[in-house]
Amino acid sequence: MGCNIEEYEDYILSYVGQKKGLYGVGFLIKKSFKDKILNFTGISDRVAMLQIKLENQTLSVIQVYAPTERSPDTEVEEFYNNLRQAHNLTEGNVLIIGDFNAKIGQCKSEENIVLGKYGSAKRGFNELKLYKSWIQNLETNHNTTKTRQDILEHATSYYRQLYAKRDEDSEEKDNETEVLQHTTVKLIDEKELYQVIKKLKTQKSPGSDGISNEALKLGTPVLLSHLTQLFNMVLAEEIVPKQWCTSEIVLLYKKGNPKDIGNYRPISLLNSIYKLFAAVLLQRIERDIEKGQTIEQAGFRSGFNTLDHIQTQSV
Structure with a gap:
């Protein structure tokens, strides 16, 4: 558990959760949107935010799983504080989605089409077995990277310096090659x-x-x-x-x-x-x-x- 981004064959799963089988929120993103992902932030096991770049606009999507009316007031207050914190981090257009645990009346029969044929938890679990985990953030000179582009630039700079030739005098020796008969x-x-x-x-x-x-x-x-x-x-x-x-x-x-x-x-x-x-x-x-x-x-x-x-x- 924790805050993770996992890459699968056809999609990317980003989620945050503290206890297995209890609460937790996340996003299931099509692989075609991989390069458009700017940032994923897990605020708590009830609130998370995803930022993606769509054409010339930034879309901030907040995913929530609200406490029920039977939850303690402290838990409800913490949830809304986390929601405000996520909203303060947003840029561009903002979309808040998820389960607010609100009742709006009797469920209609045609609403069952929302789940469709992919509503099986067992199938979803089987497809989540193979994945690649993403790096959430890195520390750079007492600062922390905020976006995937920051992580990419920091990693590129680090390994470019690591594998650079330290002894420029040996360059001539490295260029010496043995000529083989064709x-x-x-x-x-x-x-x-x-x-x-x-x-x-x-x-x-x-x-x-x-x-x-x-x-x-x-x-x-x-x-x-x-x-x-x-x-x-x-x-x-x-x-x-x-x-x-x-x-x-x-x-x-x-x-x-x-x-x-x-x-x-x-x-x-x-x-x-x-x-x-x-x-x-x-x-x-x-x-x-x-x-x-x-x-x-x-x-x-x-x-x-x-x-x-x-x-x-x-x-």
Whole structure:
């Protein structure tokens, strides 16, 4: 529980709650509106606010779950104080929605169409199992980021400085490359590519193109010839598509203060088609690479284990 933003395949869930199964409010947002989300603020387990950018206007949506008339006065007063706090944070047009626990009379039969066929809590629970959590905010020089754009800019600045070359004098050495003799590369045939596609692992995050390994596997009958033609074109021209040089970076929380950018590990999600092309090349050269490994290299090798060195020393 707590205040979280979770990204699923088709939608984004942002919510706030203190106790499982008790109170809690949130928003279910279509994935197509992802880049329009400006901010999500959880005021309490009864009040939350979402800000989105629609064309040239900002829309602030306040979601509420009001106490019932049987609730203590202190609880009711706290709810309205939280509602005022949320309203003070709004910008642009304001929309207040949710459950005010107000009775307006007998329910009409045609009002049942509001739930529709998606009114099943069980189905909703099953679809909430796989997700990516969003970073709520980060601390920057004793300040706290307020929007997703602030978080993006802070993370970009942090990792740009972290991975910058510290020793400019070594730049010339880095540019030194060994010139290899040019050889003709055998073209990729459909059978070779098909064998690699069959080995693709499922349930893997795609890159910026959104193409998953599942899509490549299911679409093999249609895609096989086109992918083979594309890969051979890359081999012949020795130029890769620009999209293959783009990755989507995801930050994985490790431990410590979740508001400290240094406590996250950046993971680059590459396009699946690029990884498929690389897998074909790896299959061709992995035997030669294995032959060149020394006996001391036990890590990251098939059939070897770093425990082999420990057992050798024990003897």
